[in-house]
Amino acid sequence: MVASRGQKLSGIQKQVLSLYRGFLRTARSKQPENRTHIESLVSAEFRRNSQMIDRKNFLHIEYLLRRGKKQLDQLKTVDSVRLSSSNVELPDTNRP
Amino acid sequence: MAAVPVTCVRLTASMHTNQVVGRTSTLKLVSVGRARSRFPVLRTSRFQISCSAKPETVNRVCEIVKTQLALGNDSKVEPDSKFSALGADSLDTVEIVMTLEEEFGISVEEENSQNITTVQEAADLIEKLVEKKNAPA
Structure with a gap:
């Protein structure tokens, strides 16, 4: 869904890339080892979905976008340090 | 009727x-x-x-692009090389821009980052942003 080359990106593609950027930005604020962990998970998840999901399957992409935004918000606000690996969902967070 | x-x-x-x-x-x-x-x-x-854009900047960008895309030493990254021609998809491009941001201590606007397609364009934008950052507000 994000494999367009040399052509203008669609709105939904921009949203996906913006979300990806948001995750990478947020990962910067974490501890180095957690950061690499988050980055590799997020990158793997985006890449997997970009291969698996048909680029015209807007409903699914929009669902994933919403889910991703929620997860990003959680990653931002709570001082959560890690993401769980299976489906990139936040584990129990240790609130201060 | x-x-x-x-x-x-x-x-x-x-x-x-x-x-x-x-x-x-x-x-x-x-x-x-x-x-x-x-x-x-x-x-x-x-x-x-x-x-x-200074040659140092261009060279640094080339190096970063090379490591980011895990290209071998034998592959040539020219200033005019398009990221997509080097095998980068749009996710890679986002990663490249993020790495460049950190490397040069700048922040690239989202609209700008989507217009970057070549090493030269990246280097030009970086120079502009670094200049802006160093200039007194």
């Missing part, structure tokens, strides 16, 4: 829209033709900018 004029109006209305559609499509064609004829001009202006 009243129905007849109504359909007439509809017909003319639809004809109008057809004409409008036709017009916009020809307009588009014209603009494409213009863009093509202007292309060499754009190129030369880009080369002028390329003189302004």
Whole structure:
């Protein structure tokens, strides 16, 4: 869904890339080892979905976008340090 | 009786829209033709900018792109190389821009980061942003 080359990106593609950027930005604020962990998970998840999901399957992409935004918000606000690996969902967070 | 004029109006209305559609499509064609004829001009202006971006910056960008895309030492990354030609998808491009941000201590606006397609464009934008950062507010 994000494999367009040399052509203008669609709105939904921009949203996906913006979300990806948001995750990478947020990962910067974490501890180095957690950061690499988050980055590799997020990158793997985006890449997997970009291969698996048909680029015209807007409903699914929009669902994933919403889910991703929620997860990003959680990653931002709570001082959560890690993401769980299976489906990139936040584990129990240790609130201060 | 009243129905007849109504359909007439509809017909003319639809004809109008057809004409409008036709017009916009020809307009588009014209603009494409213009863009093509202007292309060499754009190129030369880009080369002028390329003189302004320091070779160090360009080289650093090349190195970062190389490591980010895990390219071998034998693969050549030229200033004019397109990221997509080097095998980068849009996710890679986002990663490259993020790494460049950290490397140069700048922050690239989202709209700008989507316009970056070559090493040269990245280097030019970086120089501009670094200059902005160092300039007194």
